[in-house]
Amino acid sequence: MSTQQHLVVVITGASDGIGAEMAKQLAVKHKVRLALVLAARNEAGLRAVAEVCKRFGSVCLLVKTDVGVESDCRRLIRETVETFGGIDILINNAGKSAQALFSEVDNLGWYQELMRVNFWGSVWCTHAALPYLKESKGKIVAVSSLAGLIGVPGRTAYSASKFAMNGFFESLRTEVQEAGVQVTLAYPGVVATRIRYHGYNAAGEAAGSSGLKEEQAMPVEECAYQIIQAMEQNQREVVMTAKGKLGRWLRLIAPGLVDKIAMAALKKEVRPQ
Numbered sequence: 001m002s003t004q005q006h007l008v009v010v011i012t013g014a015s016d017g018i019g020a021e022m023a024k025q026l027a028v029k030h031k032v033r034l035a036l037v038l039a040a041r042n043e044a045g046l047r048a049v050a051e052v053c054k055r056f057g058s059v060c061l062l063v064k065t066d067v068g069v070e071s072d073c074r075r076l077i078r079e080t081v082e083t084f085g086g087i088d089i090l091i092n093n094a095g096k097s098a099q100a101l102f103s104e105v106d107n108l109g110w111y112q113e114l115m116r117v118n119f120w121g122s123v124w125c126t127h128a129a130l131p132y133l134k135e136s137k138g139k140i141v142a143v144s145s146l147a148g149l150i151g152v153p154g155r156t157a158y159s160a161s162k163f164a165m166n167g168f169f170e171s172l173r174t175e176v177q178e179a180g181v182q183v184t185l186a187y188p189g190v191v192a193t194r195i196r197y198h199g200y201n202a203a204g205e206a207a208g209s210s211g212l213k214e215e216q217a218m219p220v221e222e223c224a225y226q227i228i229q230a231m232e233q234n235q236r237e238v239v240m241t242a243k244g245k246l247g248r249w250l251r252l253i254a255p256g257l258v259d260k261i262a263m264a265a266l267k268k269e270v271r272p273q
């Protein structure tokens with residue numbers, strides 16, 4: 001622990017979805033021993049999450065952060081260290097989705113924006129936090145996606161940003177393990193949050209609907225639980241769902257079949273004609 005009193009955990013994208021749920025589950029588990037640093041843009045969302053966590057005795061620091069802005073990421077880490085004296089765990093969870101066929105995109109500006117949020121946001125936070133994580137022999141979590149292991153149609157931007165995350169954190173793991181820092185990559189499948197509704201469409205606007213079949217989406221509680229378990233057990237990675245685990249290996253021997261399975265996950269109206 002970085003301070004006598006607290007386990008200091010920074011969570012990006014903590015105002016909603018998986019990040020908010022991880023914050024609550026950690027508060028239930030660690031209660032008064034926990035200092036949570038909750039980061040995202042929506043301050044009302046952060047306050048609502050903090051209210052729940054405080055009921056279990058956890059201390060919360062809210063830092064309004066756009067992870068697509070480098071100076072915000074650096075300020076997040078600076079304020080954490082100024083307040084709590086160090087960092088034990090950094091959970092890079094903030095992320096944005098997108099669903100668009102590449103040939104239907106006119107302006108690629110939002111591809112760059114997605115990369116800033118999903119990839120660079122994690123890199124900037126991790127870069128700023130690493131000296132403190134080395135000091136505490138702490139942990140880094142990177143929330144990637146099954147779409148970061150297998151290219152998914154309609155997800156050229158999203159898959160690229162998540163593949164980039166994997167490459168970065170896989171490499172970093174080998175660099176920091178001697179210093180005692182653990183890196184866990186999480187690969188959720190389809191989880192029941194609003195991410196696809198807020199994600200970009202081909203025009204770079206909020207999609208307002210999901211292009212995926214959502215019926216069998218994993219409950220957000222289960223996803224958050226699996227990530228926390230993997231992190232606490234110092235696992236290298238957690239690949240969620242049997243389909244995800246199977247798809248990864250099937251890809252080596254029958255990649256064409258995996259392409260077909262990925263296409264079948266899309267609703268008909270968003271498939272290439």
Ligand SMILES: NC(=O)c1ccc[n+]([C@@H]2O[C@H](COP(=O)([O-])OP(=O)(O)OC[C@H]3O[C@@H](n4cnc5c(N)ncnc54)[C@H](OP(=O)(O)O)[C@@H]3O)[C@@H](O)[C@H]2O)c1
Binds near residue numbers: 143191
């Ligand atoms: N849900 C799934 O099916 C699924 C599957 C695989 C992987 N994932 C990954 O899991 C992570 C969490 O997703 P979720 O499903 O929980 O999504 P969500 O419910 O939409 O929540 C996303 C969180 O990220 C934050 N965020 C978005 N853009 C941000 C920015 N520029 N700066 C700071 N925070 C930002 C949002 O907060 P503000 O809007 O307040 O900033 C929110 O707290 C993402 O990295 C996502 O790619 C999700």
